[in-house]
Amino acid sequence: MATMTAGPTAATARSPAKGALTWARRNKTIVGGTLILLALVVIAVLAPWLAGDPLQFEPTNRLKRPSETFWFGTDQFGRDVYSRVVYGTRISLIIGLCVAVLATFIGLVVGVLCGFYKTVDTILMRLMDGMMAIPAILLAIALITLMKASLFIVIIAISIPEIPRVARLVRSVVLSVRGRPYIEAAISSGTRNWRIMVRHILPNTVAPLIVQATYVCASAILTEAGLSFLGAGTPPEIPSWGNVISLGRTFFQIAPWIIFFPGLCLAITVLAINLVGDGLRDTLDPRISRRM
Amino acid sequence: MTSTTSKAAAAPAALNDETILSVRDLRTHFYTRDGVVRAVDGVTFDLARGETLCIVGESGCGKSVTALSILGLIPPKAGKIVGGSIRFDGTELTTESESTMRRIRGNRISMIFQEPMTSLNPVLTVGEQISESLRIHQRLDRRAAWDRAIEMLALVRIADPKRRAGEYPHQLSGGMRQRVMIAMALACNPQVLVADEPTTALDVTIQAQILNLMLELKDRLGTAIILITHDLGVVAETAQRVIVMYAGRMVEEAPVAELLSHPKHPYTRGLIGSIPRRKPGAPRGRTRGRLQEISGLVPSLREAIPGCAFAPRCGFATARCTTEQPPFEAHGPRHYAACWEVARVEAKSLSEPVGSEA
C-alpha cells in the first residue's frame, strides 16, 4: 500500500533551485517580459551615458540615414534619432508607471465604494458607464485642449479614461467577495466596514488589480504615443517617442527611420508589458483570463 | 489452482454470429504532464446482439474510457488506444479511418452521456439535433429528417412532440432531455447503444422511467446495450451480464444473478456489501453509505501495478497479490474473476467486510 502512494509524492518533491527553474520554464512570458522591461529601465536610467543630447540641433546633419555615427539616423533638424529614442524611453516608462498607479488607485477607491454602498454605486457606476462610452483618446484630447500642455496634464488626461475599467473590475471582485458567507457573518456581527474592507476585501483585489495595472500601463504608453503623434500629447520640446514619430510624418517617404525606430521601441515596450501581464494573469488569476 | 481456464483461451468459442461487438485486451492510455495514465489496462469482452451488458465500477475505473474507446472518441491529444482490438460486426475499429468511424458513430453505434443538462447543444432545437444524425447517416432531406425526429420524440414518449421539436434544451426538464438523448441515439436504429451513466444525474423517480424506456426500446429495436453505471441497483434491474472493473482492469464477469449471489472477487463483494438494501436485520449504521466498507483509495493509474490493483485495499491479499497479476479465469460457467484467493473469498459469508483494516 505504501509503495502505491509514495510514487507521485516523491516525484513532485524538488529542490528549491530546480523548482525556480521549472517555474521559469513554465512562465516564459513573465520572465521574458520582465527581462526586456529591466533592460528598458536600465536604458532610461543610464540615458545620459548611453546617448548624446537629444535636443541638439545640427542643421548640417539633416535627414541623415542610419549610420555608424547616427545609429537611427537624424531628423529634419539634424537631431540624433537614437539619442531622442533613448531619452524617450524615460518619458514612456514614467507615463506608463504614473498612469498605472494613478488609475489603479482611483479605480480601486471608486470600485470599493461602489461595491460597498448602494447609493454611491448607482451614481458612480452611471458616471463610469458614460465615461466608458467616450473613446479614451477623445476624452484625453478634450482634457488636453482645455489645459496647458505639460507632462503632468498628459498623465492626468490618460489616467481618467482608464479609471472606469479598473473601478468595474474592483467592484465586481468586491461584490463577489461580499456575498461569501464569512463576510456576511462579519457584517452581521457588527464588524466595521473599513475593517472588513482592509482585512477581507482588499487582499482579494490585489491579484486582478496587478494584472489590470499592467494592461493600463501598456495602454497608457500607446495612448501617449498616439496623442503626441496627433499633436495633442506631451509638449513637442520633450523627446517622447510619439513626438519623434509625429515629426517624422512629413518626411516619411524620404526618411522612414525617424518613424521606424521609435515605433519599434514602442512596440517592444508594450509587448514586454503585455507579456508580463498575460503571464501574471495566467498564474495569479485564471478567472480574468476568461473575463477578457 | 483449481480447474480454471483463462478467458483468452475460452474467448474464441464465444465468437459466433450472435456477437456484434468483440473487445480484446483493450488498452487506452492518457498522457498527462505527470506521466502516463493507464485508464484502460486490458479489457476483454463480447457483446451479443440485443444483449444488455453492464459495466460496473467506481468513478475513474475506466468504464467511460472503455466506452469512448469503442466509439473512437478518445481526444487525440490527451490519449489513445495503445493496444488490443475492437471488432464490430466484422470491422476492426481501432485501425479504422476517422471517416469510417464517423459513418459508424451515431448510426450503428450510438452513445448516451451522463449529463443530459450539458450534453445537448443549447443553441440548436432538439428537432434539429435529432434530425442531424438522420441527415448525416440516412441522407434524409430537411423535411423528412424533421418528421422522423418528431416520430422519435413520440417514441421516447415526449408529449406534444411537434411543439417540443421546435424547442431548445433549456425549455425541457432533465428527464425530457435524457429522452431526447435517447431519441437522438436511437434515430438511426443502431446495433449497439453505449449508455454512460444515463440516469445518474436524474431524480430517482425519473431514473426508473428512463431505464424502463431504454429496455423497452432495446427489445423493440433489437439494439444491444452496454450500460455503464456505478449503481448495482441499476445493474440488478437491467443487466443480463455484468463486468466489474477496477483501476482500468476487469476483475469479474458473470451473468447478473450469478454475480450478485456468488461474487468471486473481493471488490465485487465490497460493492455488493455497500448497497444499503442488502443484509436485512443488520444494524443500520453498517449498511448505509456507499462503499463504506471498502477502505482506502483507488490507486494511481500513473504507474504500472505489478500485482492485483485491489490488493492494497483487500482483506484477503497475500504477498503474491502485490507482485503477480492474477489471471482473468473461469471459476464457473460463464463466470470469470481475476483473483488469486477465490477459494478463500468463497469460503467467507457475503455479509463479512472485505476491507484490509477490518
Added chain:
Amino acid sequence: MTAYILRRLLATIPVMIVVALFVFFLLHLTPGDPAAVIAGDDATPAEIEGVRRKLGLDRPVWEQFGVYVMNLLRGDLGTSIFSNMPVMTLVMQRLEPTLVLAIATLTVAVAFAIPMGVVAAWKADTSVDRVVMGFSVLGFAVPVFLVGYILIYIFSIQLRWLPVQGYRPLSGGIEGTLRSITLPAFALGMTYMALIARITRASMLEVLSEDYIRTARAKGVATPSVLLRHALKNAAIPIVTVIGIGFALLISGVVITETVFNIPGLGRLTVDAILKRDYPIIQGLIILFAGAKVLVNLLIDISYTFFDPRIRQ
C-alpha cells in the same frame, strides 16, 4: 424578446445623458481659464473675450446648460469657434471616408480574425495555434501608426500596388475607394483582429470542451460542422461582445489612421480641431462617437438574441 430590446434601448438613455453632462462640465470645471488656453499664448485680452463669448462662458452656467441641452435635443452639436460653421455640417462633410473606413476595417478584422481563432482553437497547441497567438500578442503591441507606415512602405512605396495616401470618394467609383481604403483598413484592423482572434480562440476552446461537442462527435458529425454549426454559434456571445468593445479601439484608431493615410474624415476633423483648440468640434465629436459606440453596443446586445435562445424569452 421585445421587452429585452426595449430594456436595452432604455439603458442607453442614461449613458448618453452622462456623456452629454460630462463634456459640458468638462469645459466648466476645468481648472484655469479654458478661454485663455483655447485663444492661445499670444492672444490679446479682446481675443480671449471673443472666445469666451463664443463658448458661452460669459453667461451663467445654468443658462448655458439650458441652451446646450436644447441644442442637443434639436441635433445641434454646437458651432466651431474658428470657422463659425455648425459642427453638424462639418461632421456631415467628413462622414463618408470615416464610415467607409470603419466598415472596411470591421469587415477585414472579422473576416480574418474569426477563421484564425477557430483554426487556432481546433489545432490548439500546434504550430498553427502558436502563429495565431503570436500574431495576436504582436497585434496588441504594435501601434497603429507603425503598422500603417510599414504597410505604406511595403505595398505603396516598394511594390507600388496601392496608393500611398489619400481617399477616393465613392462618387468616383467603388474601385478607387476600395484601393484607397485597403491599407488603412488593415492598419487599423490589426489590433482589432488580434483582439477578436484571441477571444474567438479562447471562447472556442471553452466550447470545444463542452459535453455537447462530444455528443455531436458521437453522432458522427464531421469536424467542419462540429466547429461551425455546433461550436461557433455557442462561442459567439463573447466574440460579438469583444467586437463591440473593440469598436472603441477602432474609433481611437480612426483618428490616428486618418492622419497617417491623409484621409479627410472625422479623424482629421479632430486633429484640425486639436491644433486650433476648437473645443466645440471636439465636444460634438465626443458626443457623436459615444453615440456611435452606444448604438453599436445596442446592436450587439440585440444580436445576442440571435445567438442564444435563452435570452430570447
